[in-house]
Amino acid sequence: MSAERRAPVTVIGLGNMGTALAAAFLEHGHPTTVWNRSHEKTKALAERGARVAATPAEAVTAAELVIACVLDYDALHTVLDPVADRLPGRALVNVTSGSPEQARDFRDWAEGQGAGYLDGAIMTTPPGVGRPDMMFLYSGSRDTFTAHKETLDVLGDALFLGPDPAVASLYDAALLGLMWSTFTGWLHGTALVGADKVAATEFTALANRWLGGAVSGFLTRYAAQVDEGRYPGDDATVDVQIGAIDHLIHAAADRGVDNALPELLQATMRRAQAAGHGGDSYASVIEVLRGSGGAKA
DSSP, rough: OOGGGOEEEEOOSHHHHHHHHHHHHHHTTOOOOEEOGGGGGOOOOOOOTTTTSSSSSHHHHSEEEEEEEEESSHHHHHHHHGGGGOOHHHHEEEOOOOOOOHHHHHHHHHHHHEEEEEEEEEOOOGTTTTOTEEEEEEEEOHHHHHHHHHHTTTTSEEEOOOOHHHHHHHHHHHHHHHHHHHHHHHHHHHHHHHHOOOOHHHHHHHHHHHIIIIIIIHHHHHHHHHHHTTTSSOOBHHHHHHHHHHHHHHHHHTTTTHHHHHHHHHHHHHHIIIIIISSBBGGGGGHHHHOOOOOOO
């Protein structure tokens, strides 16, 4: 797409993330209109060439593609409800954080105003916006995604997850849970080896190799087992994992490292064991997490 033909974009909401979104569009030559309740936050973008809208109505009217990134869904309705008559025929991409249920409700509202709707999840922090290896997840109107994918790819790798607008939000929650669990497990391991004077950078070099190799392989293997509902314990059973985590708990206790996380993991493994999954693979723990109990017949 030539510079002269790059699609105009409007960004509503200029917190740290909204500002990063607008900056990425400007950097790639998209005519960008911005609006924020506090005018002060528009100044830096205006200096970079953004057009500052005086009102939400002016902002929405300025572009076919409107990106909304505000505090929450109450704020979203406060901004957009009064200008609903400007939305017909436009693409509304909502990257405001919220629940899957809120995404569905807002899709219904947006489509009721005649707008094509995408709900989005940004899988990075503001400094990562604009990097092609960062994932931006979208669900909702396939036609809207297809029409604007080239523009959305400016922000990062635009991935379409299907027509249900709740899916992007659901993936967002699930992936954040994975991230926090991984961070905390890494920090616990770092504290453990650090008690014996191992540098965090030294440990992390091996941790990254372990996660990207063996652990990634286990995830792929176990995903197939979860989908099939069969958990052959031909690699390492829950019984074996319970024995192994005892070593972690004892080593950490000897070094004064908090054991709340591994004790929680051990308790969850024991619940799977009690439900009859002791001889199954670690993937069988999902039966406990699903709340079904997973007792074997």
